[in-house]
Amino acid sequence: MKKKILLVAAVLTSLTCFAQFPGGGFGGFGGGMPQGMPQGGGMPQMGGGFGGFGGFGGGMPGLGGDQSSQAQAEYSEKFTDIDYVGDDSVYHKLDIYLPKEVKDSYPVVVHIYGSAWGSNSSKGMADINTIGAALLKAGYAVVCPNHRSISDAKWPAQVNDIKAVIRFIRGNAAKYKFDTSFIATSGFSSGGHLSAVTALSNGVKVAKRGKAEYDIEGSLGAYTKESSAVNAFCDWSGPTELLQMECGNAMVFGGPGNTPEEQLLGLKKADAGTEDNFMLLSATGFLDKNDVAGYMFHGDADPIVASCVSQYLYDQMQAMGVESYILREPQGSHGMGMYSEENLKKMTDFLNAQRAKTAKK
Numbered sequence: 001m002k003k004k005i006l007l008v009a010a011v012l013t014s015l016t017c018f019a020q021f022p023g024g025g026f027g028g029f030g031g032g033m034p035q036g037m038p039q040g041g042g043m044p045q046m047g048g049g050f051g052g053f054g055g056f057g058g059g060m061p062g063l064g065g066d067q068s069s070q071a072q073a074e075y076s077e078k079f080t081d082i083d084y085v086g087d088d089s090v091y092h093k094l095d096i097y098l099p100k101e102v103k104d105s106y107p108v109v110v111h112i113y114g115s116a117w118g119s120n121s122s123k124g125m126a127d128i129n130t131i132g133a134a135l136l137k138a139g140y141a142v143v144c145p146n147h148r149s150i151s152d153a154k155w156p157a158q159v160n161d162i163k164a165v166i167r168f169i170r171g172n173a174a175k176y177k178f179d180t181s182f183i184a185t186s187g188f189s190s191g192g193h194l195s196a197v198t199a200l201s202n203g204v205k206v207a208k209r210g211k212a213e214y215d216i217e218g219s220l221g222a223y224t225k226e227s228s229a230v231n232a233f234c235d236w237s238g239p240t241e242l243l244q245m246e247c248g249n250a251m252v253f254g255g256p257g258n259t260p261e262e263q264l265l266g267l268k269k270a271d272a273g274t275e276d277n278f279m280l281l282s283a284t285g286f287l288d289k290n291d292v293a294g295y296m297f298h299g300d301a302d303p304i305v306a307s308c309v310s311q312y313l314y315d316q317m318q319a320m321g322v323e324s325y326i327l328r329e330p331q332g333s334h335g336m337g338m339y340s341e342e343n344l345k346k347m348t349d350f351l352n353a354q355r356a357k358t359a360k361k
Contacts, residue, residue: 075098
């Protein structure tokens with residue numbers, strides 16, 4: 001009973017804080033209502049998922065946690081609604097932010113919003129004044145893409161989209177002043193999941209495990225001859241391990257057989273023969289000793305995605321000998337209490353270190 005009371009208190013505290021800035025809601029995994037429904041929509045499937053906490057089933061938009069206490073992002077140029085595939089679909093548009101200090105080129109971070117994979121058009125609320133501001137200040141170009149939602153397409157459409165973004169970046173390096181010698185991914189909540197899977201599946205065209213098989217790379221856009229590989233990843237509060245989601249005291253959304261991840265695959269965890277499918281939805285399903293480095297940031301008071309999910313990914317990366325780091329914020333919730341200057345500096349220091357290592361190769 002005590003745990004339940006504490007959990008409810010944590011949720012109420014988060015909801016109160018989210019109401020303090022425009023576009024409130026319960027950001028991230030459970031993120032928010034899509035902003036418009038053209039080209040196939042993106043409307044969350046009602047009756048499943050996240051109820052009134054700003055995710056599947058409703059709630060105010062607010063993807064990316066608390067933005068209220070951060071300085072506004074500063075940039076020299078912003079490009080909006082760029083079609084990275086060429087189909088004029090809302091879910092294939094991206095925004096580009098270039099740092100305030102003008103240079104000939106900039107290393108790149110692709111930052112992905114959270115929404116329990118339920119929004120196809122929330123790039124404008126993707127942590128711009130927290131993670132994005134810190135990245136811009138550190139000299140990184142920030143690319144914020146939309147991607148297809150659960151209602152638009154099943155997995156692996158979502159990671160296909162992010163890989164198409166990375167190929168687009170390489171194909172348009174000169175136009176947007178991208179330094180493609182270093183590209184990293186980052187994401188909050190379900191965006192963190194996409195960030196990790198994108199990075200750890202570097203070089204994989206078709207993923208196979210048992211009878212499960214997914215074309216992870218995809219063939220979207222005009223730049224299919226470009227590489228979709230990235231040099232590092234950051235994961236903020238991500239549901240990276242879909243068979244570990246009940247490892248802690250976080251809420252279980254949607255009910256058995258109707259969780260967001262089950263909707264994403266169109267499969268039920270309880271059904272025989274689906275474990276391999278869910279492993280290939282998880283970051284560790286792609287883990288090998290040659291993978292790029294990753295940094296996991298997670299709040300121990302997160303009531304949406306338990307921090308032990310990130311701990312599991314970190315432990316598996318360590319066991320494999322892959323460079324990895326984890327920061328577990330004792331009082332951090334799902335976005336709330338995570339974006340201190342100290343934590344954001346750890347992110348940019350990590351990316352700077354990975355960039356330096358890449359330059360030496």
